[in-house]
């Protein structure tokens with residue numbers, strides 16, 4: 001059987017089972033089995049696929065059919081141009097979260113701080129580290145700290161810090177509730193906190209979601225953590241420092257009001273590719 005035929009068989013099975021992107025999923029799984037890049041996989045379409053590789057591929061397709069995320073199966077997720085290690089200890093980084101990284105970099109560049117150690121930045125609720133580590137890669141001069149209250153997630157974050165920056169990296173990765181681990185004098189705080197309504201997380205779990213509940217559950221309305229984040233960030237940011245928060249659907253009005261109440265000014269909402277308010281940004285006066 002050729003690689004092309006295997007890919008078509010796998011994507012056909014996935015297409016019937018329900019994932020939104022059957023061909024992409026099949027390509028990622030087969031590339032993983034062959035240890036190929038996706039580009040190399042596409043170039044190798046006419047080549048023969050050894051029978052044992054086909055069996056391995058089909059085993060992974062079955063896991064995907066039963067609802068497991070591709071990223072958990074292949075232990076990898078591409079985010080902001082980098083390959084992040086992921087497993088069940090962390091949320092799978094979402095494409096829309098790249099917006100948080102893009103805007104954080106823009107804020108640092110506009111303030112002339114993307115290359116200066118004077119810019120102390122903190123990414124709270126770091127999970128895999130996809131947000132904070134991506135910012136630090138783009139702005140190598142800044143002093144970046146990341147924190148989370150899941151020790152499991154912090155282990156994954158440390159793996160990614162080594163992957164992106166090498167063994168002797170200087171990224172601070174700490175345990176801490178909300179912003180407890182962040183120092184004062186910050187130029188920037190980023191956070192993608194859990195913001196899914198608890199009842200919806202129940203439904204996700206019933207449907208087979210394996211992502212950590214701690215990474216998703218934002219309480220009854222999904223908004224439980226925002227007031228504390230806003231208050232703590234206000235205390236720890238410098239004059240003119242920025243707070244950038246990812247939010248869920250229909251939460252922008254509430255979160256904007258929470259930031260205003262905490263004292264933030266120059267509030268700005270940013271929409272994602274689907275036209276949904278996805279970020280709330282504020283400045284400490």
Ligand SMILES: C[S@@+](CC[C@H](N)C(=O)[O-])C[C@H]1O[C@@H](n2cnc3c(N)ncnc32)[C@H](O)[C@@H]1O
Nearest residue numbers: 093125126127148149150177178192193194215
């Ligand atoms: C939505 S995930 C975001 C992970 C990552 N930043 C991303 O964008 O993919 C939220 C993270 O917050 C952590 N978390 C939940 N409650 C927390 C709290 N009270 N203090 C600190 N971290 C918390 C979870 O362990 C999880 O890793």
